[in-house]
Amino acid sequence: MKKDFSFIVYADNSFGILNRMINAFNRRRIRIRTLMASEDEHNPHTGSAAFILYTTEEMMRKVKPQIEKFIEVDHTQVSEGTTAFYAYIQQLPVEK
């Protein structure tokens, strides 16, 4: 059964890494409902991307290591529902 998952990826902030992530989801026809990507405010060489993905638990289990094996990816977090995604958003710095 398909449902929402929050998927957060912590990675080096290099050209192309976001494309690699999106390609991995597109290739498995995983629907990206929301996407937020951000550079680390203290270290512009690293960053993170958070997704709300609409897919099955099995698909999530399979795609997670495929993302984690990208060279620039440090680690990922996955959780059911959208709560973790919005908690992530709230932690981002707000430009004044």
Add this chain to the structure above:
Amino acid sequence: MQQKAVLPTKTDRLHTEIPITGAEAVIRSLLAESVTTIFGYPGGAIMPVYDALYHYGDRLNHILTRHEQGAIHAAQGYARASGRVGVVFVTSGPGATNLVTGLADAMIDSTPVVCITGQVASHLLGTDAFQETDVMNITIPVTKWSVQVTRPDDIPSAIAKAFYIARTGRPGPVLIDITKDAQLQKAPFSYVPCQGIKTYRPRPVLNMQAVQAAAQLINSSQRPYILAGQGVLLSGAMEALRRLAEKAGIPVANTLLGLSSFPANHPLYVGFLGMHGNYSTNRNTNECDLLIAVGMRFDDRVTGDVSKYARQAKIIHIELDAAEINKNVHADVAIHADAREALEALLPLVKPNQHPEWLESFRQYQQEEYEKIMSRDWFPASGLIKMGEVIHQLSERTRGNALIVTDVGQHQMVTSRYYAFTRPRTHITSGGLGTMGFALPAAMGAALGAPDQPVIAIIGDGGFQMTLQELGTIAQFHIPVKILVLNNSFLGMVRQWQQLFHESRYSFTEMTNPDFVQLVKAYGIPAHRVTERESLASALDAFLEQPGPRFLEVKVEKEENVFPMVPAGASVSDMILEVKA
């Protein structure tokens, strides 16, 4: 006229004062990585690198292929035969896009190659300039890593990282796109080999609990069965595999890419797996009580209908790539590790054992396959020459010792079934992607990567015509490749499927071919043709004995089918030995 792969120039610039151009930094970085051979094709955006290369004629061999696809397949063959990283130079735009098939092939078959592409000057990026293409985004899905370099200072570190990534962990292709201004500008040069990357952990820590759990399963199993894939070859686990199999008396089968990781003449070797693999190896997958999968990924060509695959068995999966574990088949015990490390850790925990009855069940299936298929393929009484007898005779004549490179199709499956590989790393093919046109350029690279070994490219008439322009490369550089074309004037495997599953509607699979012998001779390569069974043995002898490149065309039966076969979507238990008329 034959030409060497080196220019008559001497390296006299290694100690010139820094800064140096980015182009020269490329060359010096490659030398620092002990590169000796480059496959490539020059063009506008890579010309500074080629100009720098000109000054290192005595240090670097450059093989000018006839197409960029040929360059990357040659680099793949070189890498697979030598165990080193293959290197490719091409220009921007079409030069870069012509790499895509080879990149995808290297990605799926875990082949370490570093491709350096020229790019338009950085101020022209995104402007649709002449020969500009977004090679980064085009190649992201088919590379292990890629980077675009726009400053000469970044070139050495990019190349160091590229080599490290390409050869460590599960190997794969890497692309470095260098803008022309970065090649022309100067910067200080120093080369520091890459020792690690913070976010990249290519060698996982071995989980000894998993190893112990695996040993328990092996020790209590009555019908254990090892499936050995390419991970065995990549990690150098051949000896550990043999010792484990012998100690615990476990039969071993190979996947397509795992062929040559276990000697075919070993009493525990039971054959080749998959859609056109052996009868016993497939049938007993659904009879064993324990599957020990080593360095393989349960490709759909191996599993058939995965919902009916080895349901009765416990499964141990030893695999370096975490993303492959539990992807297609659930593992009861997963060992995320380098195959050699895992097998060596497993060995002392496994008890000596024998499984004669279980082994006998393989022999019974083998006997059935021999009577119904092999004996007819190897020793046909009449009719045109069959692919099976050619490969069987080739295997006998070379004693399974040649380095064999196959293309894709019927001849590939027949070779995998009937060539008895006895030495590791002597089988190179396009497995995952199934790239027709792979064999001829890959064999060139293999011959350069393993210069002491006889290299034989076995190709169908369809695949041969996809990259036959590389005959020019073979002739120019006098690369000693033996080219064996099995000509049935059909796209044979597609025709077989049309016959079996589309009521013999041969939709665009018959080919009207040129005179291959005349064509090859036009390149200056000695060429012969065999049409009669009586001449086959002597033709093969002459083909193998003569030094240098040689071509032999064997006209084979047009509508021969490769059996046995697991029909698409069927279970491995449903493998068929023949189709009743």
